[in-house]
Amino acid sequence: MDRNPLGPSRRDVLRGALAAGAAVTLSGCGAQADAPHVVTVDQWRQFKGATLNFISENTAPTAAIAANTRPFTDLTGITINIVTLELTALVQRVALDLASGHAQYQVIYADPYQVLAPYQRGLVDLRTMQADPNLPHLPGGIADFIPAQMDAAGRFVDPNAYYTLPYDAPTMIWQYRRDLFDKYHDRMANDLGFDPTPSGERTWDEYYRIANWFNKHAGSDVKYGTGHQARQHDSLMNDFSNVLWSYGGAYFDNGKEVGRIGSRDPGPCRLDSDAAIAGAEFYQKLLAIADPASTTWDWDGVGAAFRAGRLAMCPNWHEFAASNEQVMPGKTGYSPLPRGPVATANMYGGTGVGISGNTRPHERGAAWLFIVWATSPQTQLANLKSKAGGGTPTRTSVYELPEVRAAEKRPSPMPNMLTAAAVRQAWEPDKIGLRPKIPMWNECNTAIFTQLSRMLTGGATPPDAMRTIKARVDQIVARGWVA
Amino acid sequence: MSATEAVPRHPPVSAAPRGTPQSPLEETGRGTRWAVWVILALFMLWTLVPLVWMLMSSFKNRTDVTAATPQALFQPTLDNYRGLFSGPNNLTPYIWHSVLAAGISAVLAVCLGSLAGYGLARTAMRGKRHLAFWIISTRMAPIAAVVVPLFIIFRGLNLIDTIPGLVLAYLTFNLPFAIWLMSAFFAEVPPSLEESALVAGCTRWQAFWTVILPLTKAGLVTTFILCLVFAWNDYAFAVVFSGPNSQTLPIAASQLVTQTGVDWGQLTAIGTIVVVPMMLAGLAVRRWLVTGLTLGAVTGE
Numbered sequence: 128m129d130r131n132p133l134g135p136s137r138r139d140v141l142r143g144a145l146a147a148g149a150a151v152t153l154s155g156c157g158a159q160a161d162a163p164h165v166v167t168v169d170q171w172r173q174f175k176g177a178t179l180n181f182i183s184e185n186t187a188p189t190a191a192i193a194a195n196t197r198p199f200t201d202l203t204g205i206t207i208n209i210v211t212l213e214l215t216a217l218v219q220r221v222a223l224d225l226a227s228g229h230a231q232y233q234v235i236y237a238d239p240y241q242v243l244a245p246y247q248r249g250l251v252d253l254r255t256m257q258a259d260p261n262l263p264h265l266p267g268g269i270a271d272f273i274p275a276q277m278d279a280a281g282r283f284v285d286p287n288a289y290y291t292l293p294y295d296a297p298t299m300i301w302q303y304r305r306d307l308f309d310k311y312h313d314r315m316a317n318d319l320g321f322d323p324t325p326s327g328e329r330t331w332d333e334y335y336r337i338a339n340w341f342n343k344h345a346g347s348d349v350k351y352g353t354g355h356q357a358r359q360h361d362s363l364m365n366d367f368s369n370v371l372w373s374y375g376g377a378y379f380d381n382g383k384e385v386g387r388i389g390s391r392d393p394g395p396c397r398l399d400s401d402a403a404i405a406g407a408e409f410y411q412k413l414l415a416i417a418d419p420a421s422t423t424w425d426w427d428g429v430g431a432a433f434r435a436g437r438l439a440m441c442p443n444w445h446e447f448a449a450s451n452e453q454v455m456p457g458k459t460g461y462s463p464l465p466r467g468p469v470a471t472a473n474m475y476g477g478t479g480v481g482i483s484g485n486t487r488p489h490e491r492g493a494a495w496l497f498i499v500w501a502t503s504p505q506t507q508l509a510n511l512k513s514k515a516g517g518g519t520p521t522r523t524s525v526y527e528l529p530e531v532r533a534a535e536k537r538p539s540p541m542p543n544m545l546t547a548a549a550v551r552q553a554w555e556p557d558k559i560g561l562r563p564k565i566p567m568w569n570e571c572n573t574a575i576f577t578q579l580s581r582m583l584t585g586g587a588t589p590p591d592a593m594r595t596i597k598a599r600v601d602q603i604v605a606r607g608w609v610a
Numbered sequence: 611m612s613a614t615e616a617v618p619r620h621p622p623v624s625a626a627p628r629g630t631p632q633s634p635l636e637e638t639g640r641g642t643r644w645a646v647w648v649i650l651a652l653f654m655l656w657t658l659v660p661l662v663w664m665l666m667s668s669f670k671n672r673t674d675v676t677a678a679t680p681q682a683l684f685q686p687t688l689d690n691y692r693g694l695f696s697g698p699n700n701l702t703p704y705i706w707h708s709v710l711a712a713g714i715s716a717v718l719a720v721c722l723g724s725l726a727g728y729g730l731a732r733t734a735m736r737g738k739r740h741l742a743f744w745i746i747s748t749r750m751a752p753i754a755a756v757v758v759p760l761f762i763i764f765r766g767l768n769l770i771d772t773i774p775g776l777v778l779a780y781l782t783f784n785l786p787f788a789i790w791l792m793s794a795f796f797a798e799v800p801p802s803l804e805e806s807a808l809v810a811g812c813t814r815w816q817a818f819w820t821v822i823l824p825l826t827k828a829g830l831v832t833t834f835i836l837c838l839v840f841a842w843n844d845y846a847f848a849v850v851f852s853g854p855n856s857q858t859l860p861i862a863a864s865q866l867v868t869q870t871g872v873d874w875g876q877l878t879a880i881g882t883i884v885v886v887p888m889m890l891a892g893l894a895v896r897r898w899l900v901t902g903l904t905l906g907a908v909t910g911e
Contacts, residue, residue: 208854209854211865213865216864219850227761231853426870431676434676436678450870
């Protein structure tokens, strides 16, 4: 076939296609526009017309806010889109977003261990926002946030800077069948030789003996005395750490500070210490009399088993109180976790909300408005009352409100507040349990719960498991972290 | 002489006499046949019980769905489905995004895969086998290996959080699969058929469109359904490339895994909504699907 000499050659067509592709690419790579800004005396309306994206784990406060974003839009004129993801997916998405140089998500739910520590350099130091005279300040300042939570969820390495505002505060406490403890109180006290009523003054050894007593004497009411979130999962590390710390063990030297403020170089792992091994041995002994299904449960599993009436007690996140009250109204009691020979510890799992460092100036201002509003006393109170959410406030002032105080007693319109007395103690600086806030925690965590799981299923002795974890964690930490 | 006249007439098909074995299985002893039936029954249970359980759980209330002793008899409720279509996380946009992204990507994969597969099947170029393997090997790469570079490209092209972005992402794994599968179907079609069409005056395109393509209907349907299922069920790409304006059904399901537990009732309801359309699509085209999955071996096409 003859080619038309006047028509485009194949090479011309290819060149044209390449040029068109490059043009499309370059136009796509153009700078993204900042949020609109209007000059107004009302600081809350200056970014009217902006749209923000907030990426969050599906937590109680986020569910409550997502159910009704109108108050924020009415106040500011800003539209807020909320994307909720399971935590692992959220971490992956946030990491990509921060690395890309653009902020698809301006507001970030920043888990202290999986987002804040590894990606702190991608988050805005919120002191700059609080100091900006053109932006509204935090009501009550940061001093209104519960101090241990402000440190754990908001800070990293620099004790003065803060990158997030505490947003939720799940904390592990002792949850027990109050009706059964009342029913068997005298018999148990007589048999065991101590008052079995759960409190922070009970010891883990007494917890073990109470669980064993239920196993032997209360089969008509519950199948097992205790159940645990001991699946090969993050939950196992949480459950074990309470015992580890109470026995005087620690993941690293200066463990309290590494948990509270965090560190990029925490030094050698100390899980091979005698105290840590003693804690592991007790944990193995405790799990041996616990519901055998414990090794298949995370917090959801143990919570469901407790609500189904299978267990007399369990350590679990305090925000499960709302579900407990829904299924077993009035039958559940809450207390801080038992103490060990050395200390007491209640694992804290709270998170903060921060602002992406990739935001443009007006976007950043709009994002600040949102996090100030989302953590304000009014919003936290509204979340507490929300049927879609619940959650627990992170501000001292909210716990002091008369209607919140009143909700600490049954019948409570805010069932999570039934745990207030327990968590108030659990959040005291010497009682809060803080896992290491280090950038490489996610990988260390996997090594920890994998070996713990081997220990519980007979694959390793407690000393072997602790030494293996130490060796693995030291390797991970020695590699360092670049982000 | 027309092509139909050239085909010799077969005697009409009638049922085999009673007792005549119709398959190798029927030629075996009673014990073997029983063993095969038992294995098939077990396999059916293995595959159906989880689906039936999911369907039943989607009609259970919060207490029944997590009861310590699973219950087969319960008071059914539509609360889980109602919950999915009301409140802040209304499922409707998620369904719409899934339909668009999976549907368009499957159609494009079949269209482009057919053209490329035909070319691959008929070309006599040097290194054809290597090229074919390279195409399918891109499908073998773990998603984690391609997510980051694709994210950077998509970010540059402003395709993050868009339906076209998701379609393109799904094409990255569906297209190699479609090319590979369709080239196998085209290779089964004797070249003499298209040669006859060319001799009869058809262009290459007409031969492809009017002769070859209709003969690979089973392949087209199989490829479309498989691509649709892959895209419909995708989570790994959706979690990275979607956003508030493009989230799909698997993302909606993951949102029910919350910090304070899993909403099993709604999760099984979403699972049912995800599974049922694909099952119906598979059932609607099962004749071609069975033929296609066996590359024509069942019906002798």
